[in-house]
Amino acid sequence: MYDIVIIGAGIVGTMLARDLSGYRLRLALVDRENDIANGATMANSAIIHTGYDPEDGTMKARMNVRGARMYEKICQDLGCLRKVVGAYVAACGEDEEKTLAVLKQRADEREIENVYLSGDEARSQEPNLGDEVTKVLSFPTTAVVYPWEIAIACAETAVNNGADLMLNTEVRDIARTENGYILHTDHGDVETRYVIDAAGTGAGKIARMVCEDPGFTIQPRKGEYFVLDHQVEYVKHIVFPVPGVKGKGVLAVPTVYGNTLLGPTSDPVQALDDTSTTFKGLDSVRADLNKTMKNVPYRYVIRNFAGLRPSGSTHDFVIRECEEAPGFIFAACVESPGLASAPAISEYIINEILSRSLTLEKDPDAVMTRKRPLVMAELTDEERAEVIRENPAYGRIICRCEQISEGEIVDAIHRTCGAHTVKGVKKRVRPGMGRCQGGFCEPRVLDILARELGVSPLDIVLDSKASRILESENR
C-alpha cells in the first residue's frame, strides 16, 4: 500500500516524486514507457520561459513565474545543466509591436527583467535575425536546460530516497477503495491512498477511470523540429516571433550543448502517440522561420523530430483535486510552459492540495541533492588524467562526434534509474546526439549495454521493449 502513486514519469511526475521523497511517504512513480521522460519531456523546446506570456489570472501564469525562479537552485541541487541565454521576442511592424507592449506590461507587472531593443540593436547581437524585425523585447534571464536530464535526476533522487519506479507499467483501470485506490496495471494491482495524474497526453484517459467528467479533455498538439549540429552557432539567444493564436510560434533555440533547435509547429492531432514528422510540418517550420530569421543553415540539420504537447480543452493547466474522487489529483493539460512550471506545480500540489488531508512529515534521512555524473568534457586536463589513470575506460572514446567515453556510458548504465536502452544511454550521456546520429557509435553502445547488463546483444533495444535492433545471430 502506497501513500501516493504518481502516474507519469515526465518532468511534472518526476519533480513531484523528488519533492515528495523528502517526506516520510511510501511513493511509487509509474510510467507505461520503457524510460523516464519519454513523452513531452523528451521532445520540447527545452526553455525555462520567464513567465511573461500566459494571461493574467491563469494557473499557467502563476506556475510559470514561480517555477522559472526555482530552476537555478534545482539545477544546482541536482547537478543539471542550465544555461541563461536570454530570449528575444521579435516584432515585425507596428501591429506586432503593439503585442510586444502588452507582453512588456505583463513582464513589468510580474517583475520579469526585460528591455526593448530596436531591430538594428538586436541584429547587432543576433546577426541572423530577419531584416523585417523592427523591434525586440529582450528577456535576459530566460534559460535553456536539458529537460530529460532534470527529470532523470529527479527520479534518481526520489528512488534513492526510497520511492519505487515502475516502468513499462500501463494503468488499465482504477478502482476506488475504502481508503484510496487500486490501480489495475498490466503488471498487477497497485494500492494507494492518493493518486496524482501526471500522465501527459494520457492524463484525460487516466482521469476518466475515476470520474465521468473531469472537466477537461486532452487535445494533443504536435510540434515538429529540426536540430542543427553544434558545429554551427546560428543563434546566441532564443528568438521568438510575437506569440499568436497557435502559441509561441516557430523559434530558434540555442541548446545547452550548442545545438540549435528550429521549431515547433503546432498542429492538433487525434492519436495520443502520433509523434511522426511530416513534409508539411517540416516545410512549415522553414516557412514560418523566415518571418524572424535569415541565413538558416539547413545543411547542418542532423535530425528532425516531433513531440506532443498535452494541450487541454481548458487552455490552462488543470491542477486540482478531483471533486468526485478525493485523493485523486490532476496535474493535467500541462502544455507549454509546463517545463518552466513543473517545480511550482509540484510545490502547489504538495502545499495547497496534499497538505490539506495528508500529514506531511519531513524525512530527516532524505537526500534532496544529486551528484552530477562525471562528464569528461567538463574536467580540467589534470582531472582527466587522474580519472583515466584510475579507470582507463574514461580514455576510450565511444562516440566520435560528441567525444563520450566508455567510462561515462558504463556509469550511466549502473546509476540509479540507469540506462538500459540505446536511447536511454543517449539521453543520459549523449552518444548518438552528434552529426553522425549514432552511425558510428550505436554498435559500440549496444555492445557495452549487453556486456554491462549481462544480456545478449539481441536483447538490447533502441527504446521501447519491442524496439529490437538486431534480428538474429548470423549463422
Next chain:
Amino acid sequence: MRHYQAVIIGGGSAGLSAAVTLKENGIEDILVLEKDAEAGGILQQCIHNGFGLQTFKEQLSGPAYAERFIRKAEELNVSVLCGTMVTGLNDRREVTYVNPEEGYVTVSADVVILAVGCYERSRGAVEIPGERPAGIYTAGQAQRYLNIDGYLTGKNVFILGSGDIGLIMARRMTLEGAKVYGVAELMPYSNGLPRNIKQCLEDFGIPLYLSHTVTHVYGKDRLERIEVSKVGKDLKPIPGTEMYFDVDTLLLSVGLIPENHLADEAGILMDVRTKGPVVDDNYMTSVPGIFACGNGLHVHDLVDFVTLEAARSALGAVRWLKGTQTADKVYKASAGQGVSYVVPGRINASCDHRVDFFFRVRQNFETAQITMKSGDKVLRTLKKKKLMPSVMEQLPLTEKMLGELEGDITIEVTEA
C-alpha cells in the same frame, strides 16, 4: 611536448599509405593515430572482394587489402597507436589525442596528415519523415553489425540510396537469407559503381527505383512499413505515386561526408563542394604543414585511389619539408560546367611536378567533352565515353602545361 616529424591522423587506407610513403622517403619519426582497436579503417568491415585491382592487379577483400599495408607499415617500423581518438588539432600542428593507456596527450609535428575518413549521412540529414522506430540503419552500420559483430539486423529490407555500401549490403543481406525488396535512388542515375549495380542488384533480381525516395516511415517500436514515392525533376515527391513495402529494416546509403571537425578546429579552409579541406598541389591545406588525403578530403569511389592520393600527399609533405617550393602565387582549380568538384583546388605557380586532378561529373554523359582551361586558354580537351557521377575521373596537369598557366584552372564537361 613530444615532437614528431609527422603525425598522421587515421590508420585506415589513407593513413597507412601516407605513412609507408613517408617512411620510404626518409621521414623516420612518424606517429599514426587510429581510433579503432586495429588499423585498416573501414576496410576491415568490407569483407567483399574487389579491392586492389589498380594497386595490386588482383581482387582482394577489404581486410586483405588492409593487411598488406598493415604489414608493410610494420616492416618499416611505423608506429601505429590504436584505440586512440584525436580530440584536438590547432594551426601550430599540435595534436591532442586520448587513449586508455596514456590519457590525454598533446604532441606536435613538422607535418600533420589528415587521413580521417568520412561518415555516412544520417536519416536526419536527408529528412525522411515519419516515426522513429528501431530498424533504420546506415548501410555501414548494418555492415558492421553483420561483418564485425556477427548479427543480422533484419529479414525484410529496403535500401534508400544507391551508394556503394548500400549495394554491397543488398547482396550481403540477400546471401544471409534476408529479402531485399529494392533500392530507391532520388537521382535519375545511380550513385554506385556500375559493377556494383550489376553484381549486387541485377544478379539477384533486386529492383533499382531511380527517381524515387522514401517519403514516410511507419512503426512505433520496430520498423513496420515504408512509403516510397517517385520524385519529379525538382526532386520533390509526386503525389499518387506511393508504393508501400512492409519491411523491418531500412538501410540508408545516401552519401558520405568527409569527417571535418578537426580541420574546422584548426581553422582550415573548407571546400563547400567536397566538404573536405581545400588543398594545393602538395595536398597541403590552407594551414601550412597540415595535409589531407583520402575520404576525409573527398569521397573516393575506389580504395586504390585513396592509396594513390595518400602517397601523393605524403610526397607533397616531403616536398614541403624540403622547402623546394615557395607559395608566391596560386592558381585556383575549380569545377566548371557539368563538374561537381575538382581536387586539388589550388596550384602553386612555383609547382614543378605533374598534378593529377580528381573530379566528378554532375550527371551522366554518353560521350563527354572534357575541357581544362587556364584563364581563357584551353590547356587540353579530350573525349571520353560514359562518364557518371559515381565514378571519379582523373586528368593530369603535366609539367609542360604548368609552364603554360595563365590564370585559374577550370575543368568542364559537356555532351560532345
